[in-house]
Amino acid sequence: MFRKLKIALVSFAVLFTIFSARAFGVGSGGYRNEVVDAEAAGKGFAFVAQADNPAAVHYNPAGLTQLKGSQITVGYVYEAPMFSVDSKATGDNVNMQKQVFYIPNVYFVTNLKNEDLKFGFGANSPYGLSTDWANDSYTKYISTESSVEMMNYNPTIAYKVNDYVSVGAGIDFFTADINKHRVVATTLSSTGGDFQLKGSDESWGYNFGLLLKPSEKHRIGISYRSEIDLVLKGTVALDGMDPTLAAVVGCFGGATSYKTEMESKSTIPRSVAFGYAYQPNKKWTIEADAEWTDWSCVEEEFLTYPNAGAAALVVLNDGNPASRDWRSVWAYGIGAEYQATDKLELRGGFIYEQSPIPSANFEPVLPDANKHGMTMGAGYLFKNVKIDGSYAFFKYRDRDVTNDVGSSTSTNVDGKYKGYINILALSLTYKY
Numbered sequence: 001m002f003r004k005l006k007i008a009l010v011s012f013a014v015l016f017t018i019f020s021a022r023a024f025g026v027g028s029g030g031y032r033n034e035v036v037d038a039e040a041a042g043k044g045f046a047f048v049a050q051a052d053n054p055a056a057v058h059y060n061p062a063g064l065t066q067l068k069g070s071q072i073t074v075g076y077v078y079e080a081p082m083f084s085v086d087s088k089a090t091g092d093n094v095n096m097q098k099q100v101f102y103i104p105n106v107y108f109v110t111n112l113k114n115e116d117l118k119f120g121f122g123a124n125s126p127y128g129l130s131t132d133w134a135n136d137s138y139t140k141y142i143s144t145e146s147s148v149e150m151m152n153y154n155p156t157i158a159y160k161v162n163d164y165v166s167v168g169a170g171i172d173f174f175t176a177d178i179n180k181h182r183v184v185a186t187t188l189s190s191t192g193g194d195f196q197l198k199g200s201d202e203s204w205g206y207n208f209g210l211l212l213k214p215s216e217k218h219r220i221g222i223s224y225r226s227e228i229d230l231v232l233k234g235t236v237a238l239d240g241m242d243p244t245l246a247a248v249v250g251c252f253g254g255a256t257s258y259k260t261e262m263e264s265k266s267t268i269p270r271s272v273a274f275g276y277a278y279q280p281n282k283k284w285t286i287e288a289d290a291e292w293t294d295w296s297c298v299e300e301e302f303l304t305y306p307n308a309g310a311a312a313l314v315v316l317n318d319g320n321p322a323s324r325d326w327r328s329v330w331a332y333g334i335g336a337e338y339q340a341t342d343k344l345e346l347r348g349g350f351i352y353e354q355s356p357i358p359s360a361n362f363e364p365v366l367p368d369a370n371k372h373g374m375t376m377g378a379g380y381l382f383k384n385v386k387i388d389g390s391y392a393f394f395k396y397r398d399r400d401v402t403n404d405v406g407s408s409t410s411t412n413v414d415g416k417y418k419g420y421i422n423i424l425a426l427s428l429t430y431k432y
Contacts, residue, residue: 030269030295030326030356030368031129031148035077035392036105038425042377042390043335044349046289048275049221051211053429054107057122057156060223060275061168062211064118064158068431070110075388075427077103083131083367083396083419089138089412096367097132105427112157120156120170125149127268131365141185141409142319143365149177150268154207164213172205174268176230180365184238184245184315185409193241197303199234199262221275227297228268236262236305236316249312260308260316267297288334295356298326319408323361329354335375345379347390362401367417369399377425384431392423 037055040047047055051063054073083096105124112119129148133139156170180197205228212220238249238258249258273291280286302321305313335349355368362368377390396419406413 033128036124038388038390038427041425042347044333044351044375046287046333046335048223048273048289049219049277049287054109057107057120060209060221061156061158061170062166062209064109064120065160065166067109071431073107073427073429075105078424081421085415085417087138088414116160118158122154139364140183141411142406143182145181146365147179151175166211169208175202194239196237199232201230201232203228203230217279219277223273225271227270230266232264234262250309260305263304269294269297283339285337291331294328295326296328298324300324326356329356343381347377349375360403363405369396371396386429388427390425394421
């Protein structure tokens with residue numbers, strides 16, 4: 001068992017040293033990134049009740065009891081979002097800068113003493129955000145570049161109580177890094193400056209799952225993840241200020257830059273997912289899932305500057321705190337898999353997700369909207385190696401926005417926002 005664990009840990013280290021975990025939120029609204037496994041993605045992300053590959057660590061840890069021997073999955077996700085807005089401020093169609101993300105995921109499972117007791121470990125990026133608007137666009141006083149990079153490291157234990165019931169539980173260890181950039185808007189200076197924020201934190205949560213098999217044709221899954229509180233600590237820098245503004249914030253000797261410490265509280269929401277899978281025969285498996293995510297924990301964004309002087313706070317606190325008042329939402333998915341041959345599996349699915357962001361607090365840093373997606377995928381088995389691939393297309397509903405989010409900086413974010421995203425996922429699973 002220790003040799004197998006060593007192989008898995010080496011794979012984790014290599015994978016996450018080489019690749020970034022930036023993501024664009026694609027799941028259950030907000031900055032949730034549900035694309036963490038190629039097989040599940042091909043089925044419309046409806047996988048809580050099946051949970052029969054190593055990614056069960058994420059979707060429903062109780063499902064690990066269905067796996068034989070030891071298995072390791074290494075996967076990558078390619079995301080290419082595109083957003084634009086018909087701006088009421090400029091009368092133009094403004095495109096967000098093109099971005100491409102490559103997101104890794106790894107899962108490992110092995111026996112503990114017997115086949116009924118399993119140990120699993122996963123590393124993925126279930127939350128993330130990155131948006132990039134031009135430095136001279138209408139959004140410049142609110143946001144130009146923003147990124148939230150999160151990784152979850154998830155050790156898990158699963159136990160098969162009997163032929164009908166399995167349970168699982170795990171620990172979530174989250175790391176978070178946040179970067180934000182915008183142009184400073186102030187009446188104290190004609191040129192303003194650049195606002196750059198960097199912060200990070202680590203925190204713990206937990207998850208558990210239940211898998212019921214009342215008969216060979218039916219499976220019911222339930223999965224829960226706890227809320228996780230973060231206290232992001234880092235710095236805020238004001239760069240490129242003219243002498244007037246530099247003097248106001250406390251710069252001396254001709255300096256045009258100012259840096260101070262920053263703290264901000266953030267919360268990863270709790271969620272609960274329900275799944276029902278039906279297998280009418282050996283060829284077909286159909287599953288429907290519903291997931292509730294409690295985004296109501298996001299009430300405001302409030303930055304504190306423990307060491308900043310009173311004059312600097314006049315500039316730093318412009319628009320701070322920012323109201324959010326997000327709401328809890330539901331996501332629904334349905335997917336099917338067809339066993340075409342002993343080695344080939346074909347998949348397809350549909351997903352619909354609500355946005356937690358109210359129109360009154362919508363802003364370009366996260367141009368979210370209700371969305372629906374179509375997915376397809378396939379899996380092929382070569383002896384003890386399985387290859388899974390999937391494609392997903394998400395279309396965000398056009399969203400007409402009229403609010404006063406940018407009023408403190410004379411910014412008009414009103415307009416019609418449009419977006420879509422293409423997603424490719426690939427994974428290799430090795431059984432030994």
